[in-house]
Amino acid sequence: MKKEQFIEFLEEGNFSIPNYLLNNYVKLGLNEKEFLLILHVHSFVESGKIFPTPMEIADKMTIDPTECMEILRHLLQKGYLAISDEMDEYSIKYERYSLQPLWEKMIQYMLDKSKQATIQSNKDDEASLYTIFEQEFGRPLSPFECETLGMWMDQDHHDPTIIKAALREAVISGKLNFRYIDRILFEWKKNGIKTLNQANEYGKKFRKSNIPPKQQNQMPVNKTNKNTVPFYNWLD
Incomplete structure (x- = not known):
């Protein structure tokens, strides 16, 4: 390669595309020809050629100008490309290609995918919650109990982690019933308890504050009572 050719190569510059677009253009509804055409439009715009002709674009690909025009029309109709009217400093109107619609589609796809993942995660947490309750109760939940469990999540907006903590509280207190939970x-909701750590700390303080004074001063008689933990009756 001659020195002049190498300089020309460097001066042509380069452009970048998001890896996310490269990995997901098919899921966005694009085929290979459409995707490559968009890349060429992007390259033209980046290099200062803001409104390349179908012939100029087709010259970079293995398609003729007529097919290029059809692909461009399809991309414009489907909202992957846009042609915007702008004014220069001399108030002369000109047109340019814009890839903003494609970026908006890509961002919306990312948001939808994230939302679906969140929904699926919530469904998994909910299914796990029902299973844990049935394991602790040692039987299938009744329709009323299932409805109550659903209301805790959907209407009261309790996090599944907090519901599990309340279930554990009921188990260790020996009061395994839905009314107690x-x-x-x-x-907890009334006192702003939203995390597992807050629930644990709140339970410890409540138990400690509800130990009768005489009991607090009594030393354990034997080792079997040493680890006994007083439990607060939440129904009182």
């Missing part, structure tokens, strides 16, 4: 959740 509902009361725990009510008290």
